[in-house]
Amino acid sequence: MTDPVRLDLSRRAVLGAAGLTAGAGALGALSDDAAGAPGLQGRLPREVDVVVVGAGISGLVAARDVRRGGRSVLVVEARDRVGGRVLNHRLTTKGATIEAGGAFIGPTQGHIARLARELDVPTFLEHTEGNSVYVSQTTGRLEYSGTVPPDPTILPDAALLLQQIDSYAAEIAVDAPWTHPRAREWDTLSLRDWIRGTAVLNPEGVANLIECWTQPGFGADPRELSFLFVLWYVACSGDERTVGTFSRNSDTAGGAQERRFVGGSQLIPLRLARRLGDAVALDAAVRRVEQRDGRVRVHTSRGVVSARRVVVAAPPPRVLGIDFSPGLPDRRRALLRHLHMGRLMKCDAVYPTPFWRADGLNGFGLSDTGAARAVFDNCPRDGEPGVLLAFVGGDTWREFGRLSRDRRRRAVLEGFAEMFGPRALRPVEYTEHDWTEERWTGGGPTAIHRPDGSLVRFGPAVRRPFGRVHWAGTETSTYWSGYMDGAVRAGERAALEVLDLLR
Numbered sequence: 154m155t156d157p158v159r160l161d162l163s164r165r166a167v168l169g170a171a172g173l174t175a176g177a178g179a180l181g182a183l184s185d186d187a188a189g190a191p192g193l194q195g196r197l198p199r200e201v202d203v204v205v206v207g208a209g210i211s212g213l214v215a216a217r218d219v220r221r222g223g224r225s226v227l228v229v230e231a232r233d234r235v236g237g238r239v240l241n242h243r244l245t246t247k248g249a250t251i252e253a254g255g256a257f258i259g260p261t262q263g264h265i266a267r268l269a270r271e272l273d274v275p276t277f278l279e280h281t282e283g284n285s286v287y288v289s290q291t292t293g294r295l296e297y298s299g300t301v302p303p304d305p306t307i308l309p310d311a312a313l314l315l316q317q318i319d320s321y322a323a324e325i326a327v328d329a330p331w332t333h334p335r336a337r338e339w340d341t342l343s344l345r346d347w348i349r350g351t352a353v354l355n356p357e358g359v360a361n362l363i364e365c366w367t368q369p370g371f372g373a374d375p376r377e378l379s380f381l382f383v384l385w386y387v388a389c390s391g392d393e394r395t396v397g398t399f400s401r402n403s404d405t406a407g408g409a410q411e412r413r414f415v416g417g418s419q420l421i422p423l424r425l426a427r428r429l430g431d432a433v434a435l436d437a438a439v440r441r442v443e444q445r446d447g448r449v450r451v452h453t454s455r456g457v458v459s460a461r462r463v464v465v466a467a468p469p470p471r472v473l474g475i476d477f478s479p480g481l482p483d484r485r486r487a488l489l490r491h492l493h494m495g496r497l498m499k500c501d502a503v504y505p506t507p508f509w510r511a512d513g514l515n516g517f518g519l520s521d522t523g524a525a526r527a528v529f530d531n532c533p534r535d536g537e538p539g540v541l542l543a544f545v546g547g548d549t550w551r552e553f554g555r556l557s558r559d560r561r562r563r564a565v566l567e568g569f570a571e572m573f574g575p576r577a578l579r580p581v582e583y584t585e586h587d588w589t590e591e592r593w594t595g596g597g598p599t600a601i602h603r604p605d606g607s608l609v610r611f612g613p614a615v616r617r618p619f620g621r622v623h624w625a626g627t628e629t630s631t632y633w634s635g636y637m638d639g640a641v642r643a644g645e646r647a648a649l650e651v652l653d654l655l656r
């Protein structure tokens with residue numbers, strides 16, 4: 154029997170796979186670190202040992218390790234900045250920094266934690282003091298302590314479901330989820346249909362609550378997610394010594410949302426890029442990768458570079474935009490076609506102070522309707538200015554993401570006001586960032602498998618090199634896939650792969 158206290162679909166779940174914060178334009182105002190990482194100007198080198206495609210955390214880590222291994226490397230990045238899905242945004246109010254993309258880290262994410270220490274980027278604990286707020290059509294507005302939304306119509310089913318998810322996830326091999334005896338069945342079953350078939354009292358109610366986890370966590374709704382993929386994602390929420398659990402994925406204290414980075418998570422790729430210096434070329438979109446005569450020619454918008462090995466660390470669906478010669482193997486192409494970026498935006502409202510804290514609230518809120526389904530306290534470490542963050546993902550994105558900015562702003566603020574009172578209607582600043590509009594990312598926070606059997610059929614190709622081309626990026630990780638930690642792990646693994654072959 155599940156301990157109901159561990160059922161935190163609330164704060165945790167929501168925090169789950171999202172980061173905090175929103176930003177505005179492409180670059181926003183970056184920290185001073187940005188000035189230190191202009192990258193390679195002028196002509197690209199004609200030859201290097203390894204070309205890395207993509208200057209997100211994964212590509213930069215791969216490049217760092219290749220260089221440490223004594224090989225020459227060049228990272229080619231399509232954008233005019235580094236960091237990919239990790240992006241700082243500087244607020245006008247007090248010049249505070251928040252994140253538009255990945256933000257949180259937590260226990261068992263040792264690879265990103267180690268990297269941050271190496272780069273002198275400290276962390277701070279996410280604010281959790283005070284009550285959370287739950288708004289639902291059945292219960293109305295409730296304040297509650299602990300982590301469980303106190304909705305008696307949902308709790309019994311939630312307890313049952315989460316216990317079941319943890320126990321199935323414990324059976325999944327993180328490096329080969331397709332080998333589970335029920336893999337085929339689960340990969341054509343949606344999370345929603347599994348909930349409908351398993352919940353006893355209130356399947357619709359519990360599915361609705363679970364959306365508060367899947368919308369920020371996957372940028373998708375339960376009907377869009379393969380049940381096998383969800384089980385694997387939970388299984389990945391641990392490390393080699395610690396089995397993955399739902400609560401570690403979704404919790405704040407003790408979970409993936411436990412901490413944030415002082416100065417914003419983008420300091421990590423910015424500092425990595427600064428160390429790599431001329432080994433990073435911005436505005437160099439890769440258009441074609443040609444393997445012949447024992448080398449790989451990488452055609453970019455800034456010229457052609459010849460390499461002995463290539464590491465591709467771009468989001469999976471973006472890889473389809475690259476022309477490979479010879480063409481990608483059928484299985485890999487099919488895998489890429491069946492991976493879809495989630496739909497997610499972050500909307501932040503800024504206040505002179507975190508007024509909710511003075512009211513005894515911790516800034517965390519869940520709602521079963523409206524634009525603000527999953528809300529977090531997103532203040533910087535010193536608590537000022539006050540920032541509330543809403544994740545607008547999946548079907549909530551479909552409903553509100555396409556409205557005008559003004560109408561969406563109003564809907565988000567009304568959601569905040571339902572939770573924290575009318576002061577929430579009068580922010581001094583509002584900012585939002587829609588990842589579906591980012592050409593070189595295409596959505597977020599990660600790429601998902603739909604319930605179409607594709608994880609079983611094509612998943613085995615995920616890390617398989619294609620000639621001299623190797624694959625990195627968070628989606629190729631075996632732990633914390635979809636997260637910054639997974640990005641680091643994948644970069645490290647890909648670097649080892651190529652170094653081994655270059656010996």
Ligand SMILES: Cc1cc2nc3c(=O)[nH]c(=O)nc-3n(C[C@H](O)[C@H](O)[C@H](O)COP(=O)(O)OP(=O)(O)OC[C@H]3O[C@@H](n4cnc5c(N)ncnc54)[C@H](O)[C@@H]3O)c2cc1C
Binds near residue numbers: 230468499
């Ligand atoms: C809103 C949001 C919230 C998130 N919250 C969290 C969180 O709280 N905690 C957490 O751990 N993770 C979070 N994540 C996920 C995390 O940000 C990602 O898992 C991680 O940053 C992925 O890193 P990556 O290097 O694998 O890929 P990316 O960061 O996507 O980097 C890939 C790079 O490849 C480049 N590229 C693409 N195509 C080409 C091409 N043809 N040529 C050259 N370059 C190309 C891109 O421009 C990009 O820079 C969040 C993500 C989003 C969007």
